[in-house]
Amino acid sequence: MNEDDLIRRLRERLGPSSPIGDDAAILSLPGLAGEIAVTVDSQISGVHFVPGLDPAHVARRLLAVNLSDLAAMGADPGHAFLALSAPAGFDHDRFFDAFVEACRQWNVTLAGGDLARCDQLVATLTLIGTKPERGRWLRRSDAKPGHDLWLGGTVGESAAGRMLIARGAPEDHPAVRRHLLPEPQLELGRWLGQQREGAAMDVSDGVAIDLHRLCRESGTGAVIDADALPFAGGFFDLCKDLSVDPYELALASGEDYVLLFTLPPGAQPPGCRKIGTIQREKKIEWIREGRRRLLPASGWDHLKT
Numbered sequence: 581m582n583e584d585d586l587i588r589r590l591r592e593r594l595g596p597s598s599p600i601g602d603d604a605a606i607l608s609l610p611g612l613a614g615e616i617a618v619t620v621d622s623q624i625s626g627v628h629f630v631p632g633l634d635p636a637h638v639a640r641r642l643l644a645v646n647l648s649d650l651a652a653m654g655a656d657p658g659h660a661f662l663a664l665s666a667p668a669g670f671d672h673d674r675f676f677d678a679f680v681e682a683c684r685q686w687n688v689t690l691a692g693g694d695l696a697r698c699d700q701l702v703a704t705l706t707l708i709g710t711k712p713e714r715g716r717w718l719r720r721s722d723a724k725p726g727h728d729l730w731l732g733g734t735v736g737e738s739a740a741g742r743m744l745i746a747r748g749a750p751e752d753h754p755a756v757r758r759h760l761l762p763e764p765q766l767e768l769g770r771w772l773g774q775q776r777e778g779a780a781m782d783v784s785d786g787v788a789i790d791l792h793r794l795c796r797e798s799g800t801g802a803v804i805d806a807d808a809l810p811f812a813g814g815f816f817d818l819c820k821d822l823s824v825d826p827y828e829l830a831l832a833s834g835e836d837y838v839l840l841f842t843l844p845p846g847a848q849p850p851g852c853r854k855i856g857t858i859q860r861e862k863k864i865e866w867i868r869e870g871r872r873r874l875l876p877a878s879g880w881d882h883l884k885t
Contacts, residue, residue, distance in 0.1 A: 636678035647764035654773025655709030665698035715773035723798035739833030786879025804856030832878035
């Protein structure tokens with residue numbers, strides 16, 4: 581059973597009123613004016629990052645990947661709750677110095693959490709966000725046939741950075757930095773929330789699998805143009821050095837943390853790249869070298885052994 585199958589079964593158990601299905605849950609609580617967005621994510625040594633990584637990098641990465649979920653909802657970040665389980669000898673001061681600094685940068689307030697001892701480093705963060713004034717919540721289910729499909733930034737470079745780390749590349753390599761220190765697209769999320777329609781999610785597990793998820797929630801299909809995918813400078817040369825297919829890396833490797841979103845034709849989101857269109861027919865296709873073919877739901881699966 582893969583991750584998507586497990587989530588589908590869980591949603592069936594919870595029933596149609598379950599808030600599960602987006603990058604964050606939208607909740608309306610008694611006595612609270614307005615709704616809030618709530619997300620939770622973890623960073624685990626040996627799973628999400630290499631063991632022995634600088635605690636400052638772990639702290640910044642933990643906050644960034646959670647903020648990316650709020651960006652995908654069009655939310656402003658608010659409060660954070662941190663559960664940090666670490667082995668003996670872990671440099672807590674270095675972790676918290678970086679975490680507090682990053683919280684200040686992104687206007688996040690650390691409001692509580694939990695500390696524990698563990699054989700490996702496990703950091704779990706819960707973030708609460710609010711809807712900006714005159715904004716709307718972004719959802720995966722709001723894509724419509726005829727919408728243009730966009731990416732908020734380049735893809736594939738983070739995966740290349742992960743491969744370079746395994747080969748001992750220094751932290752100042754651009755691809756390594758992209759992997760270690762992703763930049764959440766909160767400003768883009770706010771801009772999208774000001775538009776009258778459109779769907780969004782963040783690309784954490786890979787363009788291909790995340791596009792399948794977006795279309796499944798919206799009841800649509802899509803076609804993307806491989807030649808339109810945005811790549812960082814030097815990406816093709818880097819992939820050649822790594823002996824990997826750049827399109828495979830870009831579509832199926834994940835951890836890009838850019839927004840994948842749809843908008844009506846004619847919209848011009850700043851600094852983004854249009855990669856395709858949403859279709860009524862429920863199949864996901866891609867065009868490469870003039871050939872149109874089905875795009876498998878390839879990407880990172882957290883339950884894969």
